[in-house]
Amino acid sequence: MTTHAAEPTTDTKPAEFASFLIGHLSGRVHDQISEEMHQLLEAVNAHGKKGQLTITVTVEPPKGAVDGGPVTIAVDSAVKAPKPVAPPAIYFLDRDGNATRNDPRQVAFDFRTADGPTEFRTAE
Template sequence: MTDQTTERTGEIVDLPTWLASHLGGRTAEEISAEFHTLLDAVREHGKKGSMTITFVVEPPANGVESAPLPIGVESAVKAPKATAPKALYFLDADGNPCRDDPRQMAIPFQTAHTTTEFKDAH
């Protein structure tokens, strides 16, 4: 790998300005939407989240010095989620989860006979 220093003769483009123009502004719009999704999730769940923006710059094709540089922008959002509800289980003799405590005796349950007749309270 060679060490090349480039003398800059003009003004350096401001990164936010460049990002706003990348792919006709589509990238900035997508990143903004993801950022607001992250903000909403943090506010809703009360937990922290994060967003990473990565600039991927590839060397010119075939090593040609004057060839254009492919530049991509990638983003990754780690938004908080709601905590999934849990249910309680017991382990049976084989180690399988079950809803009823295997150490307790089962009580037979019968549904009472229903009627539509009411006794007079007099």
């Protein structure tokens, strides 16, 4: 039985993925993913909601699928961090169907500031 170079045998040990990731593109990808993980942890802690970091490794054979030829490996990452959510506010609809903060069924009062002293006395 002949074994091709690309087929692992039962007596081989796979290389550590962490070592590959640290060495890929001189460590730039590892540094980027580490920063993204840190940002994700901060966002989850700040907003109390879950987030996700996805790492995608794409391996492509050479053109023409030459046996034993070099493969290209690309690593990509995507972060889905929780974001702050603005609380809802209550609005009313006016006669034209537009949102307004004032209840159109309520009588409006014309409030104005009363005249008075602009300086306050301090206790002695």
